[in-house]
Amino acid sequence: MSDFDLIVIGAGAAGSRAAMEATKAGAKILLLDEQAEAGGQVWRAKSPSIISAPKTPETIAGDKLRSDLKLENILHIVNARVWQIEKNNDDLWNIGYLNNGHLHNVTCKAIIAATGAQERVIPVTGSQLPGVIGLAAATALFKQHLTTPGKQTIVAGCGPLLIFTAYEILRLGGKVCAIISLNSKTNWAKASIDMMTRPDLLWRGATWFAKITAARIPIYWQSTVTEIIGETHIESVNISAIDANWSATSHGQKNNIKADSLCMGHGLNPAIEATKLADATHIYSPELGGWHVKTDDFGRTDKAGLYAAGDNAGIYGAGAAPYRGKLAAIAALQFLNIGKTQNTDKLVAKMKSAAKFGLATTKLTILRKGMIENTQQTAIICRCEAVSRQQLEAEISSGAHSPNAIKSGTRCGMGPCGGRYCNDVAALINQTISGKTRQQIGLTTSRPPIRPLPISAIAQNFDYDDLPIPAPAPL
Ligand SMILES: Cc1cc2nc3c(=O)[nH]c(=O)nc-3n(C[C@H](O)[C@H](O)[C@H](O)COP(=O)(O)OP(=O)(O)OC[C@H]3O[C@@H](n4cnc5c(N)ncnc54)[C@H](O)[C@@H]3O)c2cc1C
Incomplete structure (x- = not known):
């Protein structure tokens, strides 16, 4: 007998939608997430210490998701860090998670892993200096704490988070000294054609560019950061023009720009620790962010009862994630024999259409061969x-x-x-x-714990007198 029919790991755009779909059909579910509130990365909730803040498309979507989850009365445990996933002898999934300093174990018949993505940063000398953070990390700072990374910030890297980060710093009253873009203007123009599937989002991107242009922020196209200078904190950044392979050229333009902070990022990688630990097959596709768990359109992996939804199964982006969550829930319900069969053709078509926008943005972040040569x-x-x-x-x-x-x-x-x-x-x-x-x-071998655990949680309270004393060894 299992504790739950289905456990969903991750309460972001994909996982929350999956949990709602499965609950509506009558499945006994548990939703776990290591964050303090649902919303994942894209719809990250603002800190409770911020009493009021101007609404943005992200806060509106996030607030709606959080209230929808509450309406469904879903058992959602926050601050729950999943560290272990394994099949037990009864062919049930055993999930270990840490919550409030204590370890918990629960069993279920099926899992939907909706663990999202993580940022990729290709380091250069000085990347570890205080004041240097990732582009995606900066978006977490904006959304959760409404604060900017410093007083004078350089924004560098590739893809849409580059422009979004620069725009958000301006919106929050900060100063952007320069934007260093690996992508060329032509790369952006070509990507915009593929992004036509979501004219609303394309228009939003255009308004970010307009604000950046109006603020007269220098944009260095087809350029990269080659070194970060500073003793105890970032003081300036060396940049260089790049060739078609994204390698810094010896003859191209070089500059040193002063700043007290740098946001630098090079796309996203699917967060595959959970599906790797569950022993599903993973494949490498640069156009989907690198290594990701192999699934069909419904998130079915090659492990019975294991489904994946959202960016951990390839970076298709936030628009596609809720559809992917819903499709994975439908497949899991079918496996659990709960609810009615439904026609999913329209849903699959909607997911594929939404994915086109995400794929176009991910394409801007596919690393070119020369990029790693810039790392000293x-x-x-x-x-x-x-x-x-x-x-x-x-x-x-x-x-x-x-x-x-x-x-x-x-x-x-x-x-x-x-x-x-x-x-x-x-x-x-x-x-x-x-x-x-x-x-x-290939990849490293996966072993638990997939997240750090405090030793106090593993040891718990014990009395030395209760420790079993082994019998003396025979002489
Ligand atoms: C830092 C960051 C910032 C981003 N910012 C933007 C943005 O501003 N705009 C945009 O369009 N896209 C952004 N993206 C991409 C965007 O997050 C995804 O496209 C979208 O959120 C995908 O939804 P998802 O449900 O797959 O993942 P997410 O929404 O990220 O949800 C995954 C959830 O899984 C949880 N989780 C992961 N592992 C565990 C574990 N072991 N135990 C418990 N919980 C776990 C996480 O806490 C998270 O809440 C960002 C990505 C990152 C990594």
Whole structure:
């Protein structure tokens, strides 16, 4: 007997929609999320310390999602960090999560993993300096705390978050010194054609560009950050023009721009820790953000009872995520034999149409070959364990070509982030030395816990007298 029919991991755009669909059909469900409120990354809730704030399309959509969830009376546990997923002897899924400092175990017949995405930052020397944050991280700062990263900010990288971040800093009263865009104007013009499927969003993007232009912010197209300068904090940034491969050119324009903060990001990677731990098959597609769990249109993985919805199954974006959540719920309900069969043709068509916009934006973030050449030997790749490119190269050149071997040789990926932010970059460096494809390089072996746990939660309260004393060994 299982505790729940279905457990949904992640209360973002996809997971929340999946949970509502499954509850309506009568399934006994549990929705878990490590955040304090539902909404995920795109519809992140503002901190309770902010009493009132101007409404934005994100806050309106997020507030609606949160009130819809409450109406459905869903069992939603917040601040619940899932760290373990395994099949037990009764063929049920066993899920371990941390909540309020305590470990909990629950069982279910089916899981929908809707764990979203995480930011990719290709580091350069100085990336670890205080004042340097990711583009996506900056959006979390804007949405949750309505604050800007510094007084004078440079915004660098590629894709839509670059323009959104610059716009948001201006909206919140901050100053943007410069925008350093890997994408060219032509890249943007071509992407805009593919984005026509959502004229409302395209128009919104155009208003961001208009505000940036009106504020006379210099935009360095087809350029990249090559070094971040500073002793104890970022003081300035070196930039360079790039070639068609996104590698800094020796002859092109170079500049040094002063700033007290830098937001830098290079697209998103699907957050695959949960589906990897559940042992589903993953595939590598650069146009979908890299490694992602393999699913059909309904989020079915190759593990019975395991579904994936949203950006962890490929970066199709926020528009497609609720449809993907609903489709995964329909497939899970079918597996659970709950509710009626329904015609899903229209829903699949809507999901595919919404995905076109997301795919066009993801395309702007597909990394080109030369990008990793801009990362110097001294650049810190694994921030948790302070592993430099030089250390990684030495390890790979000594014959450690598998991600596991590199990890055990250097500790890259052994820190609190569990490799979520450095494994991708380590694999890019590995590619340049080993000449292998990303598929050949593969992924590290997944082991619990997929999120850090405090030792107090594992040990709990115990009395030394209760510890079993082993019998003496025979002489
Ligand atoms: C930092 C960041 C900022 C972004 N900002 C924007 C933006 O401003 N505009 C935009 O269009 N797109 C943005 N994106 C992309 C956008 O988040 C996605 O396209 C969209 O949210 C996808 O919905 P989702 O439901 O798949 O994921 P999400 O909405 O991200 O939801 C995933 C949820 O899973 C939870 N979760 C993950 N792992 C665990 C675990 N182990 N235990 C418990 N809970 C877990 C997370 O807390 C999160 O709430 C951003 C992405 C990131 C990473």
